Amino acid sequence: MIRVEAVDAAEDRSEIAREIMRGLPEWFGIADATAHYVAAVSELPTWAAWTDSGAPAGFVSLKTQGPRAAEVFAMGVRRELHRRGVGSALLAAAEEHAVRCGAEYLQVKTLGPSRPSRGYEATRRFYVARGFVPLEELDGLWEHDNPCLMLVKRLRHGIEIHPVTGLPEVHEGDDLAALIVERAGIENGDVLVVAQKVVSKAECRVVRLADVEPTQRARELSGDRDPRQTEVMLRETARVVRSRPPLLIAETRHGFVCASAGVDASNAPGPETVVLLPVDPDASARRLRDRVAELTGRTVAVVVTDSFGRAWRQGTTDVAIGLAGLAPLHNLHGERDLVGYELHATTIAVADEVAGAAELVMGKLNRIPAAVVRGLPHRGDGTALELVMPAERDLFR
């Protein structure tokens, strides 16, 4: 186990940095430069990583650069502990401190790629894998033969929602997770939001109307809609909640209450076809999540969404119909507010809010059926079926 702690005493900071750098001559081989680092870190916020045996495993020092930016001034990890998460833990501590101090950007300078070095190549890879982006190799900032690469990372003070653009039309059997991760820079902890329509297409939940013979009931509920489409809706319906032809509000076999039992002709694979909801959208989300882990080694949550209408309010919002790796509800029951009042019935449908947030960058007209939500504080696990109101508590059945 590695423990990361702030180092408060100036002499401790320098001593730990000296000891770590001494074991890393490939990076800290220039005596003058190293002496400069040792002296400077004594004055800088510094964290050390400690092994169980009490030996320093690594250190990082942070330098503020004005009120809105900070710099990873120096960092080192004992060679035999490389690739064990020590650097990640140190960097996380430094970033957390920088965010607390109000910094919006974190920069780091390291040897640029124009002078080949296996050690520094690994250093650059380390930072890039943790969200830093090479900004420029700055000619002349350091002495000749030491090209200085500056990398920068925007520090997050909230949530980011990125559309996944450039996806092709999705067909039966497509590896949807692969199509997405090829086009999205997935990071650990991201929530990947995927529109039901592409999940259903990949899972072949498509019905050709030519194969459907409508019943009398379907004809009655159709209004001016193709009765074969209504027939498909009724086959997906466990209970008709309201109907005013052609409008049909149904409880699906999953338990979701929505228009048309989730059956939709828009963005279908072609005319005369309709798309159904996945058979088990929670299982679809879980499979996507597992496949993303397999392809990238990263742990994400997945939310499968659909656009649902609401009682009493105009317009649809996207909600979660399938999920994996995320608790759908954030229950504040029993927590107290700032004046001590106990919250009684406050449960927030986080997964539905994530779905709606992602819709803001997704597009029904421009083939953006997926988005990445980054920085969501809540996690946990659960299913979208937990979002369905149990019949005995439902005032609106």
Next chain:
Amino acid sequence: MIRVEAVDAAEDRSEIAREIMRGLPEWFGIADATAHYVAAVSELPTWAAWTDSGAPAGFVSLKTQGPRAAEVFAMGVRRELHRRGVGSALLAAAEEHAVRCGAEYLQVKTLGPSRPSRGYEATRRFYVARGFVPLEELDGLWEHDNPCLMLVKRLRHGIEIHPVTGLPEVHEGDDLAALIVERAGIENGDVLVVAQKVVSKAECRVVRLADVEPTQRARELSGDRDPRQTEVMLRETARVVRSRPPLLIAETRHGFVCASAGVDASNAPGPETVVLLPVDPDASARRLRDRVAELTGRTVAVVVTDSFGRAWRQGTTDVAIGLAGLAPLHNLHGERDLVGYELHATTIAVADEVAGAAELVMGKLNRIPAAVVRGLPHRGDGTALELVMPAERDLFR
């Protein structure tokens, strides 16, 4: 009127740059450096701004720095056209191009503050006002006496949601807009999301239960709740939609259907007090918007939110109960999807999705009653009352 256009021919790029720089000796007074710029921009993507008379008003040239970063290489605006939006329009064109090319960060180098210069102070202000953050004054990158300040801006490929932290408890008569803008870096085009609770407190929509005498009906509908609280709810109620004591779903005088007619004891100013919805939340939003413009000169949209339960689904999501500067609904009616299918009834409740998205960074327990949503593509204008389903279309009255 200013028109910004890409300049394609190498000689045109250099000629326009030379002409603009010639009129700006305060910035481009070193002949060698200017000659270098003139030569270099011939090879770089360059945009020119044109006045109605056909004279070049300014130019900007962009340099890529690897696949993920770009640099504002050179920029100038004819002196007599400063502070007319020419620079903003040029920068916007360059940023749009950089985003399209996949750049995540945009940097610019200019003279640092350690060498005083009124012209360059204006230059730094220009970039900071457009979202750039000073990263570091780089000693030694440029020749002596020319300290190089590097500024950086994360280019947006989606939406960002920032919590507004550090707000004090809000009291009657507080200037809520001022409290927020002091703590949030508001930019033009942002959507400011504010929880109803603080709006109501600032507007003194607080009732002391000691002043309330419950009617018999309030006692009947109270269950185990304080009947005085139920009495307050009934006074806010236009129509009881459902009741299962103590649960009361009501249509408020505004037309919103929600639990307890929007009356809430959590986060109230003290025990034995409850908070009501604002009298006219759309007007509250408009006042906040106007006040933000007055204080900052920036144009934002404002959404006032509350946590509403939903029929058939567990948990609350935040929705818009007041808004200004944003169209609540995005109507796709009549638009065609990629296979040519005409969308019939697709209207997205954008304002409710914005409200829910902001809730993800707001906190009922930690005094974060406001958030800034940046990068939302939709705008327009309207009111939250447009989100209320008209009675004649409501299947669930």
